[in-house]
Amino acid sequence: MSNIKNIAVFTSGGDAPGMNAAIRAVVRTGLYYNLNVFGIGRGYDGMVHDDIFAMDAKSVANIIQRGGTILKTARSEEFRTVEGRRRAFENLQKKGIDGLVAIGGDGTFTGASKFIEEYNIPIIGLPGTIDNDLAGTDFTIGYDTAINTVIEAVDKIRDTAESHDRVFVVEVMGRDSGLIALRSGISVGAECVLIPEIKVDYEAMMDRLDRTRKNKASRVIIVAEGDDAGAFAVAERIKERFPHYDLRVSILGHIQRGGSPSCMDRVLASRLGVAAVEALMEGRRGEMAGLIHSKVEFTPFEKAIKHIGAVNDNLLRMVDILSS
Numbered sequence: 141m142s143n144i145k146n147i148a149v150f151t152s153g154g155d156a157p158g159m160n161a162a163i164r165a166v167v168r169t170g171l172y173y174n175l176n177v178f179g180i181g182r183g184y185d186g187m188v189h190d191d192i193f194a195m196d197a198k199s200v201a202n203i204i205q206r207g208g209t210i211l212k213t214a215r216s217e218e219f220r221t222v223e224g225r226r227r228a229f230e231n232l233q234k235k236g237i238d239g240l241v242a243i244g245g246d247g248t249f250t251g252a253s254k255f256i257e258e259y260n261i262p263i264i265g266l267p268g269t270i271d272n273d274l275a276g277t278d279f280t281i282g283y284d285t286a287i288n289t290v291i292e293a294v295d296k297i298r299d300t301a302e303s304h305d306r307v308f309v310v311e312v313m314g315r316d317s318g319l320i321a322l323r324s325g326i327s328v329g330a331e332c333v334l335i336p337e338i339k340v341d342y343e344a345m346m347d348r349l350d351r352t353r354k355n356k357a358s359r360v361i362i363v364a365e366g367d368d369a370g371a372f373a374v375a376e377r378i379k380e381r382f383p384h385y386d387l388r389v390s391i392l393g394h395i396q397r398g399g400s401p402s403c404m405d406r407v408l409a410s411r412l413g414v415a416a417v418e419a420l421m422e423g424r425r426g427e428m429a430g431l432i433h434s435k436v437e438f439t440p441f442e443k444a445i446k447h448i449g450a451v452n453d454n455l456l457r458m459v460d461i462l463s464s
């Protein structure tokens with residue numbers, strides 16, 4: 141028999157497609173188990189400022205297909221302070237909230253760990269970020285939709301690049317992670333993919349551009365935003381070496397964060413949302429629910445946020461083989 145009676149769900153950090161599907165799953169699962177379910181607006185900021193409200197089955201109707209987050213999100217400065225966290229805890233206490241589901245990325249889980257350390261409140265995390273930069277899950281909620289958005293955009297860029305015999309340097313998001321760049325790069329048949337995890341060999345890149353020119357009218361280089369150089373600097377280098385190239389830069393930006401979630405993100409969010417509530421009821425805390433080889437697994441927050449060196453360089457090797 142679970143001691144948990146009142147749970148609250150919130151989204152924090154950058155939004156990601158599928159967050160709404162996750163909120164819906166948490167709310168409906170809580171209600172299924174006869175818990176009272178609350179939503180918190182604007183992440184930790186709403187906790188500090190008492191933006192906490194009851195949710196019912198209707199409040200999550202017709203949202204599974206919507207991008208963004210109906211709860212809104214923020215990166216809260218106040219919650220980083222001892223006083224901010226104290227106010228947040230008092231606001232939760234006022235409503236009798238005894239369990240939290242935090243949907244977000246590494247910043248969200250760092251905050252959650254601190255909160256548990258100070259107030260021992262049960263929190264389960266769901267990986268909600270387009271960056272796919274968390275350990276303990278094969279994919280984060282939002283990543284699949286984001287890479288599909290990149291593919292759609294770069295396919296369009298390829299049409300115009302091909303018509304003009306142009307070289308395009310396209311910058312994609314991912315913060316310090318190259319995983320958006322790598323997977324989307326393979327999918328669009330990019331000639332080069334530059335990611336922060338692996339030092340760029342500019343000589344090899346120039347050789348490849350020169351070599352592939354014989355077979356191809358257009359060339360597309362995908363650059364992860366976390367890469368040291370950035371798209372404009374990469375374009376500069378190419379221009380220096382090949383001044384005759386007709387070169388353009390395109391920064392895809394925040395379109396990568398929006399849009400209706402893919403089937404994969406909706407199912408992932410739904411599965412993990414159910415798992416999070418059941419985990420709270422089983423007495424778990426301080427862990428992120430993720431999917432590893434199609435199975436729900438729990439990873440402590442401290443481990444989940446240390447996603448280091450997770451790049452499969454075989455995939456980068458594939459870009460070399462397939463773009464020649």
Ligand code: F6P
Pocket residue numbers: 154245269270271313314315365397
């Ligand atoms: O973490 C998600 C993300 O979209 C990153 O890929 C990107 O670096 C960052 O957020 C952008 O943040 P903001 O929306 O605050 O500019």
